Amino acid sequence: MSAPNEVPALVAAALDLSRQRGFITSTRNETGRLLAALAASRTGTLAELGTGCGVGSAWLSTGAPKGSRIVSAELDPALAEVVQKLFAEVENVEVTSGDWSTLEKYAPFSLLFVDVHDVKRSVDMVADLMAPGGIAVLDDFTPSAFWPPIYEGRVDTVREEWLTDERFTAVEVLIDAGASVIIATRR
Ligand SMILES: C[S@@+](CC[C@H](N)C(=O)[O-])C[C@H]1O[C@@H](n2cnc3c(N)ncnc32)[C@H](O)[C@@H]1O
Structure with a gap:
C-alpha cells in the first residue's frame, strides 16, 4: 500500500452516497x-463529464487550488439533483444536469475528466473544450501489451486515436494490473 488508507471527508461522503444508491x-x-x-497543478476551470455520485468531483475538489473551480455534468437529472445537495456547501464545485453541451459555456478547461464511455470516442469535441496545456483524463481502459492496443480481440481504435492524435501528447497510465487511464495534454 503506497497511499494513505483514509480518504478526504468529501470523498467519503460521495462514496457513502454511491453505496446508498447501489451505484x-x-x-x-x-x-x-x-x-x-493533477488538479493541484491546475488553475482556472476544471471539469468532469459524468458526475455519477460525485466521487471524481470530490477528489478534484480536494486537490484543486484556491481560486479554481470544478464543473461537472450528469445526464440523469435525479442523480444530478442529489449530488447538487451533496456539494451544496462546497464552494468550488458546481454540478449541472445534462450532457457535455451544458459544460461548453464554462470552457476552456485546464483539466477535463471524461467518465462517459461514448464521449471518450469524441477526440474532436474534447480537443475543442481544452485550454492549451489542459489535461484530459480518460477513464476505464483495460491495459494491453500490444500495439495497436487490443481489447476483447479487436483493435481498440478509441485508445489508438487518443494516443496518436497530434493535438495531444498522451500516455496510458496503469491504475492496477487490470485498469488504466489515458492522460492527454492539449498542445
Ligand atoms: C462511470 S459513471 C461516473 C462516475 C463518476 N465520474 C465518479 O467519479 O464516480 C458515468 C456517469 O455518466 C452519466 N452519463 C452518461 N452519459 C452521459 C452524458 N452524455 N453526459 C453526462 N453524463 C452522462 C451516467 O448517468 C453516470 O452517472
Missing part, C-alpha cells in the same frame, strides 16, 4: 488520487 461505477481511489494530484 457501482464510482471512481476508484487510485484514479481519484491521480485526479487530485
Whole structure:
C-alpha cells in the first residue's frame, strides 16, 4: 500500500452516497488520487463529464487550488439533483444536469475528466473544450501489451486515436494490473 488508507471527508461522503444508491461505477481511489494530484497543478476551470455520485468531483475538489473551480455534468437529472445537495456547501464545485453541451459555456478547461464511455470516442469535441496545456483524463481502459492496443480481440481504435492524435501528447497510465487511464495534454 503506497497511499494513505483514509480518504478526504468529501470523498467519503460521495462514496457513502454511491453505496446508498447501489451505484457501482464510482471512481476508484487510485484514479481519484491521480485526479487530485493533477488538479493541484491546475488553475482556472476544471471539469468532469459524468458526475455519477460525485466521487471524481470530490477528489478534484480536494486537490484543486484556491481560486479554481470544478464543473461537472450528469445526464440523469435525479442523480444530478442529489449530488447538487451533496456539494451544496462546497464552494468550488458546481454540478449541472445534462450532457457535455451544458459544460461548453464554462470552457476552456485546464483539466477535463471524461467518465462517459461514448464521449471518450469524441477526440474532436474534447480537443475543442481544452485550454492549451489542459489535461484530459480518460477513464476505464483495460491495459494491453500490444500495439495497436487490443481489447476483447479487436483493435481498440478509441485508445489508438487518443494516443496518436497530434493535438495531444498522451500516455496510458496503469491504475492496477487490470485498469488504466489515458492522460492527454492539449498542445
Ligand atoms: C462511470 S459513471 C461516473 C462516475 C463518476 N465520474 C465518479 O467519479 O464516480 C458515468 C456517469 O455518466 C452519466 N452519463 C452518461 N452519459 C452521459 C452524458 N452524455 N453526459 C453526462 N453524463 C452522462 C451516467 O448517468 C453516470 O452517472
